[in-house]
Amino acid sequence: MGRAPxxxxxxxxxxxxxxxxxxxxxxxxxxxxxxxWRSLPKKAGLLRCGKSCRLRWMNYLxxxxxxxxxxxxxxxxxxxxxxxxxxxxxxxxxxLPGRTDNEIKNYWNSHLSKRLMKNSTEGNKSQCxxxxxxxxxxxxxxxxxxxxxxxxxxxxQNGEAAAKIKIYLPKATKVCPSSVTKYIQSMIxxxxxxxxxxxxxxxxxxxxxxxxxxxxxxxxxxxxxxxDLNSSSPxxxxxxxxxxxxxxEYQQLLKADGIVDSFVDSLLA
DNA sequence: AACAAGTGCAACCGCAGCTGT
DNA sequence: CACAGCTGCGGTTGCACTTGT
Numbered sequence: 001m002g003r004a005p006x007x008x009x010x011x012x013x014x015x016x017x018x019x020x021x022x023x024x025x026x027x028x029x030x031x032x033x034x035x036x037w038r039s040l041p042k043k044a045g046l047l048r049c050g051k052s053c054r055l056r057w058m059n060y061l062x063x064x065x066x067x068x069x070x071x072x073x074x075x076x077x078x079x080x081x082x083x084x085x086x087x088x089x090x091x092x093x094x095x096l097p098g099r100t101d102n103e104i105k106n107y108w109n110s111h112l113s114k115r116l117m118k119n120s121t122e123g124n125k126s127q128c129x130x131x132x133x134x135x136x137x138x139x140x141x142x143x144x145x146x147x148x149x150x151x152x153x154x155x156x157q158n159g160e161a162a163a164k165i166k167i168y169l170p171k172a173t174k175v176c177p178s179s180v181t182k183y184i185q186s187m188i189x190x191x192x193x194x195x196x197x198x199x200x201x202x203x204x205x206x207x208x209x210x211x212x213x214x215x216x217x218x219x220x221x222x223x224x225x226x227x228d229l230n231s232s233s234p235x236x237x238x239x240x241x242x243x244x245x246x247x248x249e250y251q252q253l254l255k256a257d258g259i260v261d262s263f264v265d266s267l268l269a
Numbered sequence: 270a271a272c273a274a275g276t277g278c279a280a281c282c283g284c285a286g287c288t289g290t
Numbered sequence: 291c292a293c294a295g296c297t298g299c300g301g302t303t304g305c306a307c308t309t310g311t
Contacts, residue, residue, distance in 0.1 A: 015304090016279075038296060054297080055280065090299060105300075106278055 013047045017056055021046055025053055026061055059102045066098025070107055078104055079112060 013021075028044035034057065037050035046053060059065075070078070074096055081092045089101035089108075096104065 014281075036296090037298095050296085051282090051298095052280075058298090059279075087300065101299075102279075109301095110277055 011047065012041075012049055012052075014052070017060075021048065022056070022061060025057060029057060029061075055102075059100045062100075064098055065100060070099075070111075074099065075112070078108065079116070082108065082112075 024044050024046055025040075028040065032043075037054040040046075040050055040053050041048045044053070048056075077096065078092060081095060085091050087105075089105040093099050093101040093104050
């Protein structure tokens with residue numbers, strides 16, 4: 001739409017948040033609730049743009065955020081969900097109670113992508129002997145660039161290996177109930193079997209556009225798949241949802257119409 | 270001990286979808 | 291229908307801290 005950036009930055013603070021700013025933001029949100037990020041800074045007495053406030057709250061100040069290391073279970077789930085969903089960090093985070101999309105994204109970029117790359121390249125070591133120079137080569141900036149190339153699968157060296165991991169890496173889209181539905185529908189449409197069958201659609205996955213009032217209230221199957229974890233207390237979620245169960249949910253839904261079962265099987269193989 | 274390189278993570282940026290007018 | 295504003299997302303950057311030489 002060509003609109004100007006949300007924050008013109010004139011007279012606004014940037015960079016790390018101070019404890020005082022955190023307190024102001026927490027107090028305001030506790031009193032007035034989340035939302036209206038555009039006007040929030042002014043009302044809360046913060047010299048920050050709304051975007052920055054939202055990010056700070058979502059990624060750091062929210063009371064239900066779980067701090068600390070990613071557990072092996074979470075680690076495993078992230079890998080599996082990423083193989084299913086691609087870089088849909090918010091969707092993956094939604095299945096990991098207390099974890100933020102930013103945290104998962106960082107964890108993936110700094111730990112998992114490297115580990116998976118390493119694992120997969122170990123399988124074809126013979127092709128990797130002429131790889132990049134070891135520790136100490138290149139600048140930090142070049143390393144970052146390399147990281148990007150690796151994660152994008154651009155690196156010609158590792159591209160093939162990356163392709164083995166990356167089952168489906170769709171273009172990034174905003175995640176909301178309707179887009180989740182669209183994504184699943186697009187998966188169905190793009191499945192070879194669907195092409196053969198022509199008119200095969202998942203009856204329970206009609207586009208649900210409910211204006212963002214909760215997850216798919218018009219769509220019972222999606223309710224089961226993508227529930228709003230924010231509506232549950234972290235404890236109750238932790239008590240009732242095992243991480244493996246979450247993955248099972250996806251698997252069962254995908255298998256429900258038998259459309260993409262081969263796709264899931266390929267992930268599990 | 271000093272420096273360079275590597276790592277982790279908070280924060281920023283730009284884009285795109287949704288909604289109201 | 292077109293447009294503008296708001297919101298949320300993924301990608302990227304910057305920097306403090308850690309590790310290696």
